[in-house]
Amino acid sequence: MGNYRIFNNVQKHITLNDVEKQYFESLLKVERIAKKELILKQGQICKKIYFVELGSLRAFNTNEDGKESTIMFAFQNWWITDMSCFVNQKQALLSIEALEDSQVVGLDGNALEALFDKIPKFERFFRILFQNAYIREQQRALHYISLTTEERYRKFINKYPGIADKVTQKQIASYLGVTPEFLSTVKRK
């Protein structure tokens, strides 16, 4: 069996025997992505959910005026996709790009359904995964509404130390919902 980090990630919440691990592994597709390469392009049908084995990625939306908004980062051991479009097999609202040379494993919708069918305890794993993702987004909404930009920036940097080496100030600014100019004023303070 491959020595994938995804096994450890899954086994934080459920226990798999060797037969289950083998079946799970048979569903995974490994993809290498060069820095700046896209694994999902806005407007395409979003087919997979990805786990980051190595490297880091970001998800962003580009609006009609060409303005880019980064709405998510994903580092090693994180999961990433455009969930709405993955679940409903619709055109993606987000593009997903590698911030550095990266390696992901992907599961498509059929693989995931087969997994739930064959090894129902994966329902538990994804229940906990989505529960945590929901918590994160609920806290993020609370931060947007109740904190100043300066407090949000401080929380962000504390939560993701070292992120400033991998992403641009423009990407951080759009993630925090402010202009890059506003962010640099906050940082100078």
Added chain:
Amino acid sequence: MGNYRIFNNVQKHITLNDVEKQYFESLLKVERIAKKELILKQGQICKKIYFVELGSLRAFNTNEDGKESTIMFAFQNWWITDMSCFVNQKQALLSIEALEDSQVVGLDGNALEALFDKIPKFERFFRILFQNAYIREQQRALHYISLTTEERYRKFINKYPGIADKVTQKQIASYLGVTPEFLSTVKRK
């Protein structure tokens, strides 16, 4: 067996036989809440997840300066709690208040664990529930970042027709992350 709406909600995603329904019902606690009454107060330990049988509620945070931010509404057939605090049994960051006379059914953490243990297909139900909640919050983050206040207000009103009868402009404004004055300027346009 009681004639609760929660049965229909659960059976959108999983099928229960009569024995399972009875067991599920035995875990539910019905609570009636008068308008403006709280079922969760910020700072208390958050013990339950609630399903709205009747009426409507909102969740809000009050910051150190006494500023209230509404971060969630819940209408009939919706689920609501302070997820982070419920999962980790921590002090709530949110208060939850009835917007009108309401009735909810609540499940505490032990009941939920017992439910997963006894009827594992509830993992599937909550996997789908949290998946959808995550999708909603992900889209909300995207809207915060990429849409103007006017567009966000329009989407909000389209999504929740009739909401303006139940909640104040101040609550809508804080949900959208703007001041009430700014919202009324947007509405006049």
